[in-house]
Amino acid sequence: MKHLYLIGGPMGVGKTTVCRELQKRLDRSVFLDGDWCWDANPFQVTEETKAMVTENICFLLNNFLRCSAYDHVIFCWVLHQQAILDGLLSRLDLGDCELRAVSLTASPEALTARIESDIRAGRRDPGALERSLSYLPLYGALNTKKLDVSELTPEEAAARLEAMA
Template sequence: MKNKRVIFLNGPMGAGKTTVGRLIQRSLAGCAFIDGDWCMDLEPFVGNSETRALAADNILHMLAGYNNCSHCRGVVVAWLMDRPEICRALEEGAAKIGLETAWFTLLCTEEALGARWRGDKLCPWRTEENLKVSVRSLEAFSRLPGVPVDTSGMTAEQVRDHILKHLSD
C-alpha cells in the first residue's frame, strides 16, 4: 500500500499558504488541511522556540491521526516554518509516522507581497509593521527546504495548479 503524502506549504506571512492550501485540499479527494497557526493560537501571540516546538508537536499529532484515518488520503500543512530545525523536526516526524513528504516554499517580490497584504481587509494582523517583518524574511525563506514557487503575478489557482503539476511529474 502506498504511503499517504503530506504537502508542506512554507513561506512568509502573506505569501498565500492558507489560500493555496485550501485550494489544494479541495482539488484532492480525501485531503485534510492543517493551518499551523491553529496549533499555537495563543493570546497574546508568542512566537518563540517553545511555542514553535509546541506547534510542530501538535501538527505531528494531527498528522498521525489523519494517517490512521481510512477516509484521509493526504494532508496539506500551511505554516510559516522559518527555522531549519522546525522543518527538520516536521520532516523527521512525518517519516516516523510513515508519511511521504513534499515541500513547497511560496515566495514573491516585495511589491507582490505588499499588494496582497494591503488587499486582505479581513486579517487583523495585516499591519504595516508585520508587513515589514514579512518583507525582511523573504531572503531567508528562499534558502529553506522545499521547491521554491515564485507566486508573483500568479493567482492562487495558478499556484495550486503549478504545485499539483509538480506532484504529478
C-alpha cells in the same frame, strides 16, 4: 500511498488560500494550517509555546497520516528555517508517504501589495509588512521546491502544487 504537502512561505504570500484551493482539487484530503495550533491572545513566543505548537502540529499530522480516510495531507505554516522543517519531519511517521515540501515565494512588490491590502482590511497589523519582507530571502536556503506566486491566482498556484512530484 499518501501525499504530504508541507507548504511554507512568508506571512501574506497566500499559503492558506492556496492550500484551501489545493484541498478542493484533491479528493480524500485534509488541511491543517499551523497557525490554528497557536491561535492565542496574547500571542507569545517562548521556548514553552514553541515546543507546544510543534507537539500540537505533529500530533495532528501523524493522526491524519494514519487515518485511512485521507490520501492527501496538506499543511501550511511560515516554515522559514530548515531546522523547523527538519524538526517536524523527524517527528512524523512518513512510511508509505510521498513528501512534497514547497515554499511559496513572491516578489517584494507583490508581497507588499498583498500585505498592504490585508492591513487596510484590518486582517493584519501594520508591523506585518516588515516582518514578512524580512523572511522572504530565507526561503532560498531551504531544501524545498520553490513556487513564485507573484503573478498566479490561488487556483493556478494550487494546480502547480498538485502537478509537482
